[in-house]
Amino acid sequence: MNQERTKALMLLKTAKGQIEGIIKMIEEERYCVDISNQIISSQALLKKANMLILKQHIHHCVKDAVKEEKGEEKITEIIDILEKIIQK
Template sequence: MNQEKNKALIALKTSKGQIEGIIKMIEDERYCVDVSNQIVAAQALLKKANMLILKQHVHHCVKDAVKQDNADEKIDEIIEVLSKIMDR
């Protein structure tokens, strides 16, 4: 596993723990703003993980496709993902 994927995995595992904590906060009827702040923190980790995965994809899959003069599909995939990210 390369460095980007490993960092993404760590961020995802951390966000999983945060989400479990958020569920417990809601069950314990904790203050809504505190819950919301934790949700924002989990979203940031998910965004970080996504960017790390995309970085790995560009540096490996897209780079290989460019070398093989077959990059159009990979570029279209990246554009599609980026459009989803930007629509949020």
């Protein structure tokens, strides 16, 4: 596993723990603003993990595909992902 994937996995595990904590907060009927802040924090971790995965994909998969003159499909995949990110 490369460095980007390792970091992404760590971020995702942290987000998983936060989400479990958020569920507990809701079950305990904690203050809504505190819950919302934890949700925002979890979203930030997910975004960072996604960026690391995309970075790894560009540096490895896309780069290799371009070298083999098969990069158009990989570039289209990246554009599709970026459109999803931007639309949110």
